[in-house]
Amino acid sequence: MGGRVGLKGTDGEEALREALRRGAKPWSPIRAREFLRHLGEEGRSARWLTWSGEMGEELLREVGYSFEVVGYASKPTTAEDTKRAARRMAEMGVSLIVFAGGDGTACDIVEAIDMETPILGIPAGVKMFSAVFPPTPRAAAQLLIKYLRGETQIVEREVMDVDEDAYRAGRLTAVLKGYAKTPYAPNLLLGGKETVMAVDEELMKESIAARVVEMMRPGVNYILGPGSTVAKVAELLGVDKTLLGIDVVRDGKLIVRDASEEDLLRVVEEAETWIVVSPLGGQGSLLGRGNQPISPRILRRVGLDHIIVIATPNKLRGLEALTVDTGDPDLDEALRGYRRVITGYHEERVMRIR
Structure with missing residues (x-):
């Protein structure tokens, strides 16, 4: 309460x-x-x-x-x-x-x-x-x-x-x-007459984005990973994000677009930084596939407690766990365990990472 x-x-x-x-x-x-x-x-x-x-x-x-x-x-x-x-x-x-x-x-x-x-x-x-x-x-x-x-x-x-x-x-x-x-019960629907896929998926993305934006603090960098769920965060901020690239925002403004690892290394040195990522639908890959600029060097400098994971309930449905494959076995081991995933506005669930 x-x-x-x-x-x-x-x-x-x-x-x-x-x-x-x-x-x-x-x-x-x-x-x-x-x-x-x-x-x-x-x-x-x-x-x-x-x-x-x-x-x-x-x-x-x-x-x-x-x-x-x-x-x-x-x-x-x-x-x-x-x-x-x-x-x-x-x-x-x-x-x-x-x-x-x-x-x-x-x-x-x-x-x-x-x-x-x-x-x-x-x-x-x-x-x-x-x-x-x-x-x-x-x-x-x-x-x-x-x-x-x-x-x-x-x-x-x-x-x-x-x-x-x-x-x-x-x-x-x-x-x-x-x-x-x-x-x-697998594939549990929340209501008998609702249109679930397209409409509800977009509404869930918007509610997730609202929660992430609410969490953002002044003067802090936020590395935004690829994908449509994270793109909703940028959209809510009024930022033109690359759909498949890595972008960085601070104080509601885009400071790096389609960033490389070197770009990220530079911004990480400038201010406190958080990473916002969403797993790939269907396979649950969280890090190491599609977001390689967020490399082991970036992850270590940002800190593993500065990662915000977001996903719609539909994306998590049927997944027993999320996976990481950063190319650094020690880092992968450190990432394994349990992590909260934001699934809506003030709604979360815990997913195992393996």
């Missing part, structure tokens, strides 16, 4: 107090209500067990579902309430635990029940790097509908968390906390 007041999450009592001091409002009920609205009549076919008050009871009563309260929350609610609820529901043999929150909540549930019961996250946190969250509450509802119809697989996925203090300071350190079982 800390995102809108400038915090990078509210894990821990101190961060929660600061969020409340700044006037933050709980985000989970809003997202859960949206999820239930999209679930609609389909949700009535399920038997709902829930925790008291704001941990499910109030919203289920609001939408008119039949439910049973199986435990009672403290006031204010804490992580221990989440763990107790998860343990109780697992003991009762529920088929699926649906929760609203972010990575902290997912970690609490996994800590409580391990992989005993499948879970499905309604995305409502600032940090959602775990692979148990569909991109939106609507997508979560569509996935649950498919689950209720027997149209999903149950798969094992990573549950991640980050050091929030480091995250607030602009450093991402994603840590694998465990694994969870979760429903999976």
